[in-house]
Amino acid sequence: MREDGTLPFVEDGAAFLSRLERSVFPCGALDGLPCYAVDLGEAAPDGTEGESASSWFQGLPEAGAPTFLPLRQILALTGGGHVWQAVGTARHLIEWRRTSRFCGVCGTPLEMNPDENVFACRDCGYQAWPRISPAVIVAVRDGDRLLLGHNASFPDGLYAPFAGFVEPGESLEEACCREVREESGVEITDLRYFASQHWPFPGSLMIAFTAVYRSGDARADGLELTDVRWCTREDPPPAVPRKGGMGRALYDWFFTGGAMADG
């Protein structure tokens, strides 16, 4: 990723790709140009963040040379737009390929089907499609108040809407109610779809909802969340989620007046 939030562009793509001694695969298109993902695998140790990618790939343009950046920094840099979608797709598929090397039924090494994006087992016929794990995130409002939580893994002062993975057997609505109940102790009503976003951490689809507080005393579960608080425009949290993700989108939606305007 370049510092300006764009991806490296290579004029002679075929020659460039032929020189790479890495796992390379096509990864959709961006502005009509084909994209490729390169899995550096074990060759990319921790600590490459901020390092120029030119030393890893011969043939990258010198001007505006890309550097290795953490995925969440790229999310903030791109604002969650179409460049982020290309990067996230690459990250998602690299992780899926890395964890789909053997058949889950019989243990035979899997082979990529050249016609479809699926691994297949030559022995038993099992097929391994890219996995997508749905997760929900919910903004709970009560008039001019928004309920937010501080996760134990968050930086100090950061508060965000409630989020979690959908469990087997659940609808999205049930997952929302359960997550909010488990993490904050409150019951919700009037659940409404807000938006969704590819979330490659490492392979999710984040589905955002708004909801209205119904009952219960807000309190942190003490496990996943260490604090919950009602926030208002006059009393906002010390820190909010980075731009680009659904957590920030819900927060901005509420604090730019959408929730207050419709009651």
Ligand SMILES: [Zn+2]
């Ligand atoms: Zn098999």
